[in-house]
Amino acid sequence: xxxxEQHPSTLSVQEGDSAVIxxxxxxxxxxxxxxxxxxxxxxPQLIIDIRSNVGEKKDQRIAVTLNKTAKHFSxxxxxxxxxxxxxxxxxxxxxxxxxxxxxxxxxxxVSS
Amino acid sequence: xxxxxxxxxxxxxxxxxxxxLQCAQDMNHEYMSWYRQDPGMGLRLIHYSVGAGxxxxxxxxxxxxxxxxxxxxxxxxxxxxxxSQTSVYFCAxxxxxxxxxxxxxxxxxxxxx
Numbered sequence: 001x002x003x004x005e006q007h008p009s010t011l012s013v014q015e016g017d018s019a020v021i022x023x024x025x026x027x028x029x030x031x032x033x034x035x036x037x038x039x040x041x042x043x044p045q046l047i048i049d050i051r052s053n054v055g056e057k058k059d060q061r062i063a064v065t066l067n068k069t070a071k072h073f074s075x076x077x078x079x080x081x082x083x084x085x086x087x088x089x090x091x092x093x094x095x096x097x098x099x100x101x102x103x104x105x106x107x108x109x110v111s112s
Numbered sequence: 113x114x115x116x117x118x119x120x121x122x123x124x125x126x127x128x129x130x131x132x133l134q135c136a137q138d139m140n141h142e143y144m145s146w147y148r149q150d151p152g153m154g155l156r157l158i159h160y161s162v163g164a165g166x167x168x169x170x171x172x173x174x175x176x177x178x179x180x181x182x183x184x185x186x187x188x189x190x191x192x193x194x195x196s197q198t199s200v201y202f203c204a205x206x207x208x209x210x211x212x213x214x215x216x217x218x219x220x221x222x223x224x225x
Contacts, residue, residue: 001171009152034214043202043216044155089154097209098162099145099170104154 001095002027006103013080015112023090023103024072030092033073034100035064038087047088048075080110113138116217118203124223125193133188133220135203141215143206144186145170146178148199149219155202161186193224 003026013019025033034049050057050064050073057064061080066073077084087107091100119134137144145160157170161180175197177189186205190197200221206214 006154043218045216046213049213094157094160094170096162096168098143098168099157099160099204100214101157101171102147102155104152 002030002092002101004090004092004101004103006090006106008106009104010107010109012109012111015080015082015110017080017110019075019077019080019084019108019110021075021088021090021106021108022072023074023092024070025092026071027092027095028068028071032093033064033066034091035062035075036089036091036102038089038105040086044089077108080108082110082112084108085110115139116203116205116215118201118217118220120220121218122221122223124225125190126225127194129193130189130191131193133190133201133203133222135186135188135217136184137186137203137205137215137217138184139205139207139215140183141205141207142183143208143212143214144180145204145214146176146186146188147202147204148172148197149202150199158188158201193222195224198222198224 005024031052036044038044063076090103116137146158147155159178161167203217206212
């Protein structure tokens with residue numbers, strides 16, 4: 001089945017800096033890669049996703065890139081703000097495509 | 113729409129007790145799933161369902177049972193709770209097979225003593 005590895009587990013940046021979180025996946029047939037943000041005590045919320053027919057997608061300060069050959073995808077946050085502090089999860093579909101398999105998460109801390 | 117709802121929000125059990133975590137969605141989603149979240153372990157898939165009457169195991173199914181009698185409801189049962197099942201449990205649902213957004217419920221925090 002699918003296996004998703006996520007790095008780093010923790011990331012500390014200064015306000016205004018960029019942050020990059022990287023994930024690798026194992027199933028070359030996977031075709032959908034979402035990123036979720038989870039604030040303390042809350043449920044995970046989708047912030048951006050990418051499908052395998054594109055290499056990059058942007059939404060204001062966040063972007064996701066996908067390298068299908070290397071089987072990795074990354075989340076890029078520019079001009080970080082304190083409210084970006086949260087745990088971020090990457091994911092890929094399970095083998096049946098009916099649920100998501102998640103990485104172990106990255107705790108992002110943005111200090112002002 | 114209420115989206116995905118879960119009850120209870122918090123529960124304390126003693127080892128060996130049984131309980132059912134409730135999950136419901138009002139978006140007419142076919143696919144539903146249960147995850148557990150533990151510190152440093154991310155979200156791990158317990159069981160999932162692709163429609164009424166159809167369920168399957170995820171990454172960590174042992175100790176949990178599920179059933180799906182209706183499209184709306186997907187309860188998770190712990191038959192004999194163990195301290196290792198102390199966790200936060202999230203239910204999720206999504207509409208379709210390829211690339212549809214998966215929505216999470218608010219979670220149930222379970223403590224097994």
